[in-house]
Amino acid sequence: MQWNEVTRLDVQGSRLVIKDAMTMLATDVSEPEWPSVTCAPGEYVLEIYVPEPFNAHRVRIRRTDSSPELGDNIGSVSVDHAFVAFVDYEAFLSAVRADEDAYEEWTAMELDDELAINFSGEIPFEDQKLVYVKSVGGDGVFPVIELVDGGVTVGMECVLVD
Numbered sequence: 001m002q003w004n005e006v007t008r009l010d011v012q013g014s015r016l017v018i019k020d021a022m023t024m025l026a027t028d029v030s031e032p033e034w035p036s037v038t039c040a041p042g043e044y045v046l047e048i049y050v051p052e053p054f055n056a057h058r059v060r061i062r063r064t065d066s067s068p069e070l071g072d073n074i075g076s077v078s079v080d081h082a083f084v085a086f087v088d089y090e091a092f093l094s095a096v097r098a099d100e101d102a103y104e105e106w107t108a109m110e111l112d113d114e115l116a117i118n119f120s121g122e123i124p125f126e127d128q129k130l131v132y133v134k135s136v137g138g139d140g141v142f143p144v145i146e147l148v149d150g151g152v153t154v155g156m157e158c159v160l161v162d
Contacts, residue, residue: 001058003047007122009061009131011041013090016061018144018158021083021115021132024107027097032089035075035144037153039063044155046086046122046131054119055161059133060147061086062155068147070157076141077158083115084142084158085132095126102126136160 019025019034026033042063049058062068077084096103106125114123120133135142147155 001049003049003060006046006048006120006133007129007131008064009044009046009086009088009122009129011039011044011088011091013041013088014038015089016044016086016156017089018061018077018084018086018156020077020079020081021085021130022081022107022111024103025087025093025096027093027100034077035156036089037074037146037156039153039155046120046133048120048133054134055136056120056133057136057161058157058159059084060155060157061131062147063149066147066149066154068149068154068157071146071148071153074144074146074156076143078141079135080139081115082138083132083134084160085130086156087130088128092125092128092130095128098126 017032017036048056122131145157
């Protein structure tokens with residue numbers, strides 16, 4: 001499988017989350033409602049497997065210095081807006097809590113505009129990034145698998161097309 005790098009994410013916290021890109025984070029909870037993995041801070045790379053143009057079959061985020069293998073299935077992500085996204089959960093949630101009104105406006109304006117014109121990429125909110133890719137068929141429920149390297153969790157992968 002040939003993976004293509006989309007962007008990189010500097011993870012400051014200890015948890016990565018995959019979610020529907022347009023669904024806003026709930027600020028009154030400490031645990032994410034979407035699949036997540038606990039991992040070490042550091043630089044992570046967002047990669048897509050694209051066997052045909054603009055048709056990502058898989059997306060993953062992994063520590064840049066890792067050679068991951070598939071681990072356990074950790075759940076599924078429901079997509080109702082055609083894009084899956086990854087965030088550094090604690091850091092992104094902290095930025096959202098600092099200005100919830102700005103987050104709501106950002107989601108409705110900048111994020112919505114970004115997703116309308118791009119297939120994959122990144123977009124900042126305050127000093128944090130949301131990294132994303134368009135799901136093949138648009139909406140759906142997609143399995144998420146933990147990525148491990150030497151028994152250590154180093155990211156996660158989402159299967160958009162079997």
